[in-house]
Amino acid sequence: MNVDTQFDVVVIGGGLQGCSVALHLAHEKKRVLIIERDSCGQHASGVNAGGLRRLNRLVEEIPLSMAAQKMWHDIESLVGSDCGFRPTGQVRIASNQEDLATLEERAQKTRLLGYRHEEMINAEALRKMVPAIGNRGVGALICRGDGFADPALTCLAFRLRAEDLGVTIRQGSGVSAIEKNNQNWRVYTGAHSFDAPTIVNCAGAWGDRIAAMAGDHSSLKKTALALMVTARLPHFIDPVIGHASRKLSFKQMSNGTLVIGGALKGILTENQKDTLIDFPQMKESAETVCSFFPFLKDLPVVRCWAGIEGMTPDKLPIIGPGKAGSGVFHAFGFSAHGYQLAPIIGRVMTDLICRGKTEFDLEAFRINRFLP
Amino acid sequence: MKSLYDLVIIGAGPAGLAAAVAARDFGLSTLVLDEQQIPGGQIYRSIEKALTENTPVLGKDYFHGQKLVERFRQAGADYLPEATIWDLGRDLIVSCLVDNQARQIRARHILIAVGAMERPVPIPGWTLPGVMGAAAADILFKSCDMIPEGPVVLAGSGPLQLLVACRLIDNGVKVAGMVETNGFGDNLKALPHFPGALRVPHYLIKGLSMLWKVRQAGIPAFRNATNLRVEGDESAEALCFDARGKAQKIPAKTILLHEGVVPNLQLTRLLGCEHQWYEPQRYWKPVLDSWGQTSVNGISVAGDAGGVFGAKTAEAAGHLAAIDISSRLQALSAQEKASAAAPLLKERAREMSIRPFLDTVFPPGRQALVPPGNETLVCRCEELTAGQIREAVALGALSPGQVKAQTRAGMGPCQGRMCGLTVAEIIAASRQVPLAEVGHLRVRPPLKPITLGQLAKLEIAE
Numbered sequence: 016m017n018v019d020t021q022f023d024v025v026v027i028g029g030g031l032q033g034c035s036v037a038l039h040l041a042h043e044k045k046r047v048l049i050i051e052r053d054s055c056g057q058h059a060s061g062v063n064a065g066g067l068r069r070l071n072r073l074v075e076e077i078p079l080s081m082a083a084q085k086m087w088h089d090i091e092s093l094v095g096s097d098c099g100f101r102p103t104g105q106v107r108i109a110s111n112q113e114d115l116a117t118l119e120e121r122a123q124k125t126r127l128l129g130y131r132h133e134e135m136i137n138a139e140a141l142r143k144m145v146p147a148i149g150n151r152g153v154g155a156l157i158c159r160g161d162g163f164a165d166p167a168l169t170c171l172a173f174r175l176r177a178e179d180l181g182v183t184i185r186q187g188s189g190v191s192a193i194e195k196n197n198q199n200w201r202v203y204t205g206a207h208s209f210d211a212p213t214i215v216n217c218a219g220a221w222g223d224r225i226a227a228m229a230g231d232h233s234s235l236k237k238t239a240l241a242l243m244v245t246a247r248l249p250h251f252i253d254p255v256i257g258h259a260s261r262k263l264s265f266k267q268m269s270n271g272t273l274v275i276g277g278a279l280k281g282i283l284t285e286n287q288k289d290t291l292i293d294f295p296q297m298k299e300s301a302e303t304v305c306s307f308f309p310f311l312k313d314l315p316v317v318r319c320w321a322g323i324e325g326m327t328p329d330k331l332p333i334i335g336p337g338k339a340g341s342g343v344f345h346a347f348g349f350s351a352h353g354y355q356l357a358p359i360i361g362r363v364m365t366d367l368i369c370r371g372k373t374e375f376d377l378e379a380f381r382i383n384r385f386l387p
Numbered sequence: 388m389k390s391l392y393d394l395v396i397i398g399a400g401p402a403g404l405a406a407a408v409a410a411r412d413f414g415l416s417t418l419v420l421d422e423q424q425i426p427g428g429q430i431y432r433s434i435e436k437a438l439t440e441n442t443p444v445l446g447k448d449y450f451h452g453q454k455l456v457e458r459f460r461q462a463g464a465d466y467l468p469e470a471t472i473w474d475l476g477r478d479l480i481v482s483c484l485v486d487n488q489a490r491q492i493r494a495r496h497i498l499i500a501v502g503a504m505e506r507p508v509p510i511p512g513w514t515l516p517g518v519m520g521a522a523a524a525d526i527l528f529k530s531c532d533m534i535p536e537g538p539v540v541l542a543g544s545g546p547l548q549l550l551v552a553c554r555l556i557d558n559g560v561k562v563a564g565m566v567e568t569n570g571f572g573d574n575l576k577a578l579p580h581f582p583g584a585l586r587v588p589h590y591l592i593k594g595l596s597m598l599w600k601v602r603q604a605g606i607p608a609f610r611n612a613t614n615l616r617v618e619g620d621e622s623a624e625a626l627c628f629d630a631r632g633k634a635q636k637i638p639a640k641t642i643l644l645h646e647g648v649v650p651n652l653q654l655t656r657l658l659g660c661e662h663q664w665y666e667p668q669r670y671w672k673p674v675l676d677s678w679g680q681t682s683v684n685g686i687s688v689a690g691d692a693g694g695v696f697g698a699k700t701a702e703a704a705g706h707l708a709a710i711d712i713s714s715r716l717q718a719l720s721a722q723e724k725a726s727a728a729a730p731l732l733k734e735r736a737r738e739m740s741i742r743p744f745l746d747t748v749f750p751p752g753r754q755a756l757v758p759p760g761n762e763t764l765v766c767r768c769e770e771l772t773a774g775q776i777r778e779a780v781a782l783g784a785l786s787p788g789q790v791k792a793q794t795r796a797g798m799g800p801c802q803g804r805m806c807g808l809t810v811a812e813i814i815a816a817s818r819q820v821p822l823a824e825v826g827h828l829r830v831r832p833p834l835k836p837i838t839l840g841q842l843a844k845l846e847i848a849e
């Protein structure tokens with residue numbers, strides 16, 4: 016078999032970020048190869064909670080997050096599928112005055128920065144929005160237009176669209192080394208090698224390794240994050256639920272199941288590629304859910320799972336070029352909130368690669384912020 | 388009940404019971420967990436309750452179990468019936484649900500003796516009322532005294548099919564047909580294994596006498612049947628198939644499907660034990676050493692859960708595993724271990740000598756493995772058809788895990804227990820690669836649903 020080995024861009028990692036970057040590049044007529052070690056969407060991108068949240072974002076991410084949410088509202092035009100997108104809104108509940116103060120402080124902060132997407136609501140308005148909360152909420156910070164989508168559908172749609180646009184995808188063997196020859200990078204995977212002047216590192220929780228191969232220092236910690244899903248129940252709640260101070264986080268999916276999560280830690284196995292469930296953590300989460308919504312206590316949990324995410328020390332992703340003139344670009348370490356950003360990340364990286372600039376300020380995301 | 392046991396045994400069938408009796412003999416603190424109400428497992432199900440008037444029907448073998456259960460009751464092992472195991476970890480913590488209370492129990496060693504399950508037989512109409520597994524029907528008979536409504540048609544392949552047919556005849560149920568998906572070609576293939584089978588002539592005699600009984604009863608019999616499907620609107624009305632060169636149709640109220648049994652792998656998969664593919668019966672089984680040790684430290688398997696070899700083999704394997712575990716936990720010297728094991732190893736080898744023959748004579752039918760039509764339901768929980776699985780493969784899914792992500796096959800409450808093998812077979816056939824290459828579904832806890840309220844009250848192992 017004759018294999019093409021010369022490309023314009025090699026994208027390392029076929030999660031959502033990698034597929035988004037590839038499909039945006041393909042629109043610019045670039046010849047793109049994605050090299051995915053396992054299978055596209057197998058890791059964080061395909062197994063996350065599907066939350067699309069601008070609410071309570073780290074402020075550095077707000078511009079990207081706002082632009083991404085706009086793209087989610089029209090996701091079908093980008094990838095030919097609605098990806099299960101539901102703009103149900105997100106709420107962050109306060110249970111007492113202290114919670115309220117925290118949320119108000121946050122609202123104040125974003126208002127001062129000129130944003131209007133987050134708003135405070137009182138107990139009555141909260142009850143109207145989430146009747147099941149009863150008298151267990153005294154108010155909330157909400158963001159209309161936030162919501163959720165289906166991660167597996169999203170990964171499938173992004174991959175298929177990338178392939179439709181001519182992107183080549185190789186799955187099942189990871190990048191083991193890269194090497195620069197004149198203007199070209201040679202990327203090694205299994206028994207093969209591929210050449211391209213430009214590399215994009217979208218290796219998620221393993222992005223620090225690829226960065227190191229390119230001579231860029233970063234700081235990343237692999238973390239297993241766990242979720243549980245329940246049996247179906249009749250529709251009872253629209254918005255995605257969060258809380259100001261408790262580990263309460265869930266949503267009711269379109270098929271009626273509840274997906275419950277919220278920074279629940281799983282256990283990473285020795286090979287750093289698999290995860291286990293830590294039931295004492297799940298117990299705590301179940302307690303919290305039952306204390307807010309007692310009628311859910313008889314709802315069966317049918318499955319727990321966990322995915323692996325790369326966390327940076329400041330919880331901000333690494334987005335931007337590597338060493339000056341190297342032809343290496345990074346987009347990894349999304350620190351548990353990268354699903355929402357995926358559509359815009361493809362555009363930003365494509366702008367950087369094809370035009371050398373982007374309208375977004377990436378200062379807070381540069382990789383060399385971790386230099387000792 | 389303690390919070391730590393030397394040995395926790397999951398499953399109170401012949402393997403688990405024999406292991407418990409032996410482990411107690413060697414002084415191990417032992418806990419046996421089982422989801423049934425009373426001990427006995429598949430073959431000796433409800434043995435303590437079994438009505439004596441059923442004695443001649445259930446047979447001598449069944450009452451061999453009574454002695455085993457009696458010995459177990461006297462052995463001094465703690466026993467938790469109606470226990471649901473919903474998680475099991477490499478840290479040897481067993482999470483279970485008993486009496487509505489979720490709790491974790493620690494073990495120094497765990498023996499998995501959860502037996503086998505009937506292979507699902509996805510043919511058109513298999514989910515209609517009136518259609519069920521032959522072994523499932525037999526279980527209903529043993530535990531609830533429920534006899535299927537005739538006329539009954541049995542279809543598929545396997546010694547159990549024959550056994551159930553005889554039981555129906557003995558109970559005066561009208562059997563309208565024996566439709567086998569295997570045939571003379573399989574007999575020929577099994578010929579080289581015949582000398583081995585002669586080591587246990589009583590099994591061959593039992594088989595022949597069962598065949599004779601079916602023949603005497605004048606039941607229409609077909610072999611090499613293909614294109615099986617169940618017809619009926621509200622419930623099963625007839626089994627249709629092709630045989631003897633033409634289309635056949637047998638009206639029936641009950642249709643019992645059976646294409647063999649496969650090891651119950653939820654626990655060993657969950658633990659990430661190594662497994663191997665067993666081609667004659669096309670199933671996965673855990674890789675075990677001759678004592679039943681898996682690739683995971685502290686985890687052993689005995690009985691049909693490690694490969695389907697029948698009740699006597701299961702009993703010997705359970706006993707052997709207990710000997711090995713006792714010696715690992717220093718309750719037994721190397722010498723004691725060897726001498727205790729010697730007769731059992733011999734017994735097991737003899738018992739197993741029938742298997743190559745049986746497994747070749749009764750291969751699972753091709754149609755049940757890979758449903759040829761696209762409309763046949765494969766995943767009952769999420770209501771997915773063979774066609775939808777094939778579509779996912781066409782869109783690039785290479786493994787059961789990827790098909791699951793794309794279609795939700797295996798995401799329902801049964802967690803792929805029912806559809807896992809079929810999905811893998813369809814992928815392998817579509818991609819034209821060996822099944823071992825496409826892999827298997829990842830198993831995630833809880834293995835059985837547990838409510839949020841129960842989870843919130845979980846008693847955590849210290």
Ligand SMILES: Cc1cc2nc3c(=O)[nH]c(=O)nc-3n(C[C@H](O)[C@H](O)[C@H](O)COP(=O)(O)OP(=O)(O)OC[C@H]3O[C@@H](n4cnc5c(N)ncnc54)[C@H](O)[C@@H]3O)c2cc1C
Binds near residue numbers: 032063218220348
């Ligand atoms: C349980 C969980 C819940 C989450 N919930 C949300 C949420 O509700 N909302 C939200 O916005 N975000 C959420 N996230 C975060 C989000 O899923 C991630 O930030 C996002 O998916 C990251 O995408 P990625 O493409 O960078 O990473 P990944 O999807 O991990 O993709 C990286 C890919 O790189 C591949 N790779 C690694 N090394 C190599 C190599 N050497 N060669 C080739 N390929 C390689 C990997 O196999 C992997 O497929 C959650 C994450 C988890 C784990």
Ligand SMILES: Cc1cc2nc3c(=O)[nH]c(=O)nc-3n(C[C@H](O)[C@H](O)[C@H](O)COP(=O)(O)OP(=O)(O)OC[C@H]3O[C@@H](n4cnc5c(N)ncnc54)[C@H](O)[C@@H]3O)c2cc1C
Binds near residue numbers: 400401422423547550
């Ligand atoms: C209808 C029928 C007829 C048979 N006839 C014969 C015969 O004539 N001769 C012969 O040699 N063999 C026969 N067999 C096969 C025989 O039943 C098995 O070989 C034997 O029972 C295997 O013993 P075991 O201990 O491995 O498992 P089993 O007997 O299957 O026992 C497993 C036990 O584990 C429990 N269990 C399973 N999963 C869990 C879980 N997750 N949590 C808690 N408990 C669990 C089950 O409740 C069960 O009690 C027959 C089987 C059937 C179904």
